Amino acid sequence: MKLSARSKAYMIPEYSLTGDLLSFLTCNLQYRYQNKGTLPPSMPIQLWFGEFIHGIMEESYIKWKNGKTEFPWDWKTQIRPIEDMIDLRLQVRGLYPPPKQFYSTVNEENVELTDDHELIASARAIASINIWGPYLFPLIDSAEVLIKGIRDMPDYDESKSRSNYYGINGVIDVLSSINIQETQEKSKSDNEIINYLKENKKFQETIFNLDDEEYEIIIDYKGMKRPGLDSPNWLHHQWQILTYSWLRSKQEDSKKIIAGIIFYLNELVPSIPDLKAIQKDIFKNNTDVLPEDKDLIAIEEWDESKKVPELSDKFKMNRSIRIINIDENKIKTSLKEFDDVVKNIEKSLIRETDGCKIKEAWKADAEERTCLACDFKTFCNNKHNQSKEFRIP
Secondary structure (H helix, E strand, C coil): CCCCCCCCCCCCCEEEHHHHHHHHHHCHHHHHHHHHCCCCCCCCHHHHHHHHHHHHHHHHHHHHHHHCCCCCCCHHHHHHHHHHHHHHHHHHCCCCCCCCCCCCCCCCCCCCCCHHHCCHHHHHHHHHHHHHHHHHHHHEEEEEEEEEEEEECCCCCCCCCCCCEEEEEEEEEEEEEEEHHHHCCCCCCCCHHHHHHHCCHHHHHHHHCCCCCEEEEEEEEECCCCCCCCCHHHHHHHHHHHHHHHHHHCCCCCCCEEEEEEEEHHHHCCCHHHHHHHHHHHHCCCCCCCCCHHHHHHHHHCCCCCCCCCCCHHHHHHHHEEEEECCHHHHHHHHHHHHHHHHHHHHHHHHHHCCCCHHHHCCCCCCHHHHHCCCCHHHCCCHHHHCCCCCCC
């Protein structure tokens, strides 16, 4: 009796928009160690705060939806219990708050909360809820929407490629369904987000020619400052929203997607490094949102030895919100860019599988701020690390 050989396992690689594609674009080598090598960062400041603020906004919306609580919310009685809940969830996953950014009461007894414990992570949570919550929460149709799709594997090679397709997935933080009449009325709306949409000329041109009564907007939170116009993140975030819109359009219950909104929540309470970067962008005219009057004077006269100055809520809101208009040509471009990223990831995987050394198979080319916080900088060939001497204590 002749036994047939088992056929080769067929696997379609899955890529997450943020966990894989944007991480790879940040730094190929760091992506290899952290995502493929499962070596978590020792100080995951960006990861922790991103997860923290997403959880805060989601739970705050649920609390508002169930109770329609009026704004502003009190920190100790209304926001702090949510913070403790999210902190506990993250610690279960092995994510602990960075020192001097958040006061954790998990596993602590008889602790009295004072204003001294209102560190920067809490300050940003308070600002995000009380500044954007009154306008954002009433617009939310659904939160944490899972979207998935499948695409042809770029440069497919039957002898080397793992599959002739790849899966792409992501999670939309907020999906909003808006009646077209709300953003066509000439009078100013009580909702500031609607007013920002009304002021966007490209957006108004799109809805003027729209036949449907309702449309959708994709909303995403970012726990970071607004990127400069020359930063790779400025373009990568646009690609992310455009790719989200393509994935969402494939779902049966979707409506016409007109725009995406990104909230850069660090802009509401900038840290000293954030304000230093903002100041640099303004001096170089490397930003699309410039300060005026008192805000301009405060930023121009500020230096690192001083505290972060008080900036107007309007300026912080302008810096925090970014509207990305959706059109088919831009979607095609973003999908092509992500196809190229997948192609490069797959090529690096194949090179390493064929015996190439990790640092040769995966390119290290990140921004200086990324390098400074990276655990692998002591043996990395990135240009930002070549001039630095590392000593073992």
